[in-house]
Amino acid sequence: MLNLPLLFTLVSTVLLLYRYVIYPVFVSQLSKIPPAHFTAPVSSLWIRSKRRNGKTGIQSIFAAHNRLGPIVQLSPNELSVASLDGLRQIYTGAFEKTVWYSELANLGIPNLVSMLENKPHSLQKRMLSHVYSKSYIRSSIDLQELSRVLIVERLLPILQKAAESAEPFDAYSLNQALGADFMTSYLFGTGNSTDFIRNMKARKETMQNFRTKTRGLPGKEKASRELDALILSLCESAGASSQKTLSGASSHPVVYSELSTRLSKSGSPLPNPINLAVASEMLDHLGAGIETTRITLTYLQWELSRDSGLQAQLRSELLTLPPLFSPSSEANLPNYGDIDGLPFLEAILKEIIRVYPPSPALLPRVTPQGGAVIEGYTIPGGITVGTSAHCMHRNPSVFPSPSTFDPFRWLGKSEVKRREMDRWWWGFGSGGRMCLGSHFATYMLKVLIVTIYSNFQTEIVDDEGIEQEDSFLAGPKGEKLMLTLRKVEEVKE
Numbered sequence: 414m415l416n417l418p419l420l421f422t423l424v425s426t427v428l429l430l431y432r433y434v435i436y437p438v439f440v441s442q443l444s445k446i447p448p449a450h451f452t453a454p455v456s457s458l459w460i461r462s463k464r465r466n467g468k469t470g471i472q473s474i475f476a477a478h479n480r481l482g483p484i485v486q487l488s489p490n491e492l493s494v495a496s497l498d499g500l501r502q503i504y505t506g507a508f509e510k511t512v513w514y515s516e517l518a519n520l521g522i523p524n525l526v527s528m529l530e531n532k533p534h535s536l537q538k539r540m541l542s543h544v545y546s547k548s549y550i551r552s553s554i555d556l557q558e559l560s561r562v563l564i565v566e567r568l569l570p571i572l573q574k575a576a577e578s579a580e581p582f583d584a585y586s587l588n589q590a591l592g593a594d595f596m597t598s599y600l601f602g603t604g605n606s607t608d609f610i611r612n613m614k615a616r617k618e619t620m621q622n623f624r625t626k627t628r629g630l631p632g633k634e635k636a637s638r639e640l641d642a643l644i645l646s647l648c649e650s651a652g653a654s655s656q657k658t659l660s661g662a663s664s665h666p667v668v669y670s671e672l673s674t675r676l677s678k679s680g681s682p683l684p685n686p687i688n689l690a691v692a693s694e695m696l697d698h699l700g701a702g703i704e705t706t707r708i709t710l711t712y713l714q715w716e717l718s719r720d721s722g723l724q725a726q727l728r729s730e731l732l733t734l735p736p737l738f739s740p741s742s743e744a745n746l747p748n749y750g751d752i753d754g755l756p757f758l759e760a761i762l763k764e765i766i767r768v769y770p771p772s773p774a775l776l777p778r779v780t781p782q783g784g785a786v787i788e789g790y791t792i793p794g795g796i797t798v799g800t801s802a803h804c805m806h807r808n809p810s811v812f813p814s815p816s817t818f819d820p821f822r823w824l825g826k827s828e829v830k831r832r833e834m835d836r837w838w839w840g841f842g843s844g845g846r847m848c849l850g851s852h853f854a855t856y857m858l859k860v861l862i863v864t865i866y867s868n869f870q871t872e873i874v875d876d877e878g879i880e881q882e883d884s885f886l887a888g889p890k891g892e893k894l895m896l897t898l899r900k901v902e903e904v905k906e
Contacts, residue, residue, distance in 0.1 A: 453487055469775065550749060562603045572898060645688075701848075731755070772802065776800065
């Protein structure tokens with residue numbers, strides 16, 4: 414007699430075995446892609462184990478690429494790609510963001526980073542692209558004014574005092590303050606900005622809130638509420654000041670005014686009040702400004718402080734600028750064109766971002782409904798794919814000794830070699846979703862480097878924990894860099 418329960422069990426077992434083992438390992442389109450771990454085609458446990466406690470697993474992913482090539486399978490539904498072909502298709506094609514990004518909304522309102530679909534993102538990005546364009550940044554009177562206030566009135570006196578006392582200071586903490594003050598000044602105007610350069614207590618409280626929120630630490634809800642309250646207060650102040658003529662001592666709330674005006678005139682139905690939509694966007698820009706500055710400037714100071722010869726070579730180039738900053742000088746700041754034309758400064762900044770990208774993790778996207786062909790592999794729709802700056806920047810055929818900080822690799826190269834390195838350099842992303850504020854960030858970092866290294870020499874006191882952490886926004890593990898300053902006596906006036 415036929416044992417129906419046994420037959421049912423056998424058939425079910427075979428079907429399950431085919432569905433979850435045989436098909437993904439031997440039959441599916443993804444089966445042809447090398448797995449980063451032998452379990453990757455059938456389970457996500459391996460990559461999830463690498464991503465515990467907020468980690469990204471980028472070192473394990475990079476090691477898999479070194480062993481297996483430009484495309485590897487991380488789980489049944491996720492791939493990592495490290496190639497120009499992948500970069501072009503994923504980030505300039507029709508690939509949209511994964512649902513993970515929706516967690517980055519502020520005040521419950523989507524912003525440019527958290528918008529999943531490309532069309533609404535494109536519409537809102539166009540509203541702000543003008544005030545973040547290179548041509549606008551180069552000629553902005555507001556940016557010149559806020560740079561003068563932040564550097565001459567706030568930063569240089571603190572640096573001068575540190576140099577005179579020879580007391581160690583935490584450059585990492587100060588860099589966070591510089592990012593916040595520069596960003597809020599451009600968003601809301603200097604009359605409404607934070608003053609974390611001088612207000613240590615407020616700096617510590619706000620930075621701790623950002624840390625707690627972004628890392629999902631205990632107290633995340635409270636930290637989010639306090640950050641929301643801060644950004645709404647700044648928006649309110651900027652809204653009031655933009656309605657009146659500003660004094661010569663204050664810069665205009667450039668970004669806030671632009672987005673508010675464009676949203677109100679867009680004619681598109683807004684699901685939420687305009688002020689909340691603006692606040693969500695402003696909070697995202699503030700966080701990005703802080704992270705870019707704290708990570709990039711900290712590692713730049715660390716590398717330069719390890720090599721006095723590099724400092725001297727950079728300083729000799731900076732001293733060609735007319736005129737230089739000085740705590741006792743009323744001279745105007747060098748314009749962006751002058752700063753942007755310094756090749757060694759450009760090489761140092763580019764190399765720091767190559768070796769220590771602020772966000773080295775995969776930036777995930779979803780393959781479109783019709784699928785895609787990347788590196789010769791057919792990938793069905795609905796698969797998560799991503800590229801990382803860490804993997805792109807460490808291709809040894811493009812960047813020999815890729816983990817070594819070597820700014821000279823960008824100098825004296827043939828046009829062909831330079832173009833190749835530029836194509837693989839992915840510091841600000843690419844395509845329609847690339848960093849909106851890349852030109853602002855570049856200006857901010859360069860003007861701060863010029864300020865510091867035209868006037869001072871930095872030396873390391875304590876760099877314990879300087880290794881870059883494995884997180885989406887990757888600063889030093891020790892969250893500090895203790896330096897001393899020494900005044901450079903022969904500075905061009």
